[in-house]
Amino acid sequence: MDIDSILQPFQRFGVHLGLERIQKLLANLGNPHHKVPMIHVAGTNGKGSVCAYLCAVLTEAGYRVGRYTSPHLVDWNERICLKEQAISLETLEKLLLQVQAAIPPGEESPTQFEVITAAAWLYFAQQQVDVAVVEVGLGGRLDATNVCPNPLVTIITSLSREHWQNLGPTLADIAREKAGILKAGCPAVVGQLPEEARAVVQQRIIELGCPVVWAEPAVELGTAKTQREERRVEYQGIKYPLPLLGDFQLSNSALAIASVQILSSQGWEISEAAIASGMAKTQWLGRLQWTSWQNHPLLIDGAHNPAAAIALRQYVDTLDKSPIHWVMGMLSTKDHADIFSALLRKGDRLYLVPVPDHSSADPEYLATIAQNICPELADCRTYPDLTTGLEAAISPESLLVLCGSLYLLGHFLKQNRFAAPT
DSSP states (O other): OOOOHHHHHHHHTTTOOOOOOHHHHHHHHOOOGOOOOOEEEOOOSHHHHHHHHHHHHHTTTTEEEEESSSSOOOGGGGEEEEEEETOOOHHHHHHHHHHHTSSOOTTTOOOHHHHHHHHHHHHHHOOTTTTEEEOOOOSSSTTOOOOOSSOEEEEEEEOOOSSSHHHHHSHHHHHHHGGGGTTTTTOOOOOOOOHHHHHHHHHHHHTOOOOOEEEEEEEEOOOOOOOOSOEEEEEEEEEEEEEEEHHHHHHHHHHHHHHHHHHHTTTOOHHHHHHHHEEEEEEEOTTSEEEETTTTEEEEEEEOSSHHHHHHHHHHOOOOOOOOEEEEOOBTTTTTHHHHHHHHOOTTTEOOOTTTTSSOOHHHHHHHHHHHTTTTTEEEEOSSOOOHHHHHHHHHHHHHEEEEEHHHHHHHHHTTTOOOOO
């Protein structure tokens, strides 16, 4: 039996927010989450990067660190890591069978996300981690990860309009859901939020009496002269290298450092050398990542919501290269028009493909939207699959970018298993 065949039956329950099923399931497993100190990370964008920074630094400081993130790019086991290494597929399979056995027949079935979340808690408890860095799956308040009464730190990275179908139509609604991870008296670290969202989060922080750090972005120490040169930045007197690309990493890294400072104040031993070394080693695949395809440089990035698309366009503009050849596929649920508005400019070329094995937006439908948004595209075409789209898009003088869906990136990486960062 493999991971997919164990998890497939639970897929039909879809997104079904609520804590009752996961709490029952964890109780049947002996409440493993009660044995695991945790850092909880919510937000629209930046969650994964913040988790990656924290895990790298805490591992470097000598702690036994678990990490739970989603979605995966290639294999399910990427979601659950210990000491920066993905759990083995064999171990994950055993854990999932253990979780499956704890589901009483005749009761409402947990969702797929709840099942793998329970497996993560079980693994971290069995491995006796010093801390688990846990990323919210969707929202916060009713997310299956939101089961610990006293996290070491809760982090809200950013807020913009995504998953509004599940979380509510306004930024205030979405902020209310994200703020649901805050716990009475537990320290909070919050990034830069739109005013409407900040007011909601601030009100909740006051109600719960959370000590809070409103983290400002880190400051660049000089400017890197080349794309490959290491950036160095500073936050609250701590200087560190910043290996992940994009201006938004100034904010993401500051959130991680602010959280590390809180842990230090709680008695955790984390030296500035461990911070600098851990930050330098941080990797986070699929986000402003340079790789290559058929010996041509290729930039890949999820850019699956408007805020992430804006960040990608800002980075692309710093490269001063044109035209941009965008190879894109998107899920049907995304804000297609806003993403195109953020990315597309006069003279760009757009190559649209489906996202395999997911609820993909129809490329022809996307082409109509894109041409309405940016009538001055040099070209806009659709292709039946990613390979033919990339083949059409490749040209010696262009900047080639693959984006629009983390699932599409995962498909690319699976097809090109050796598409390591360059």
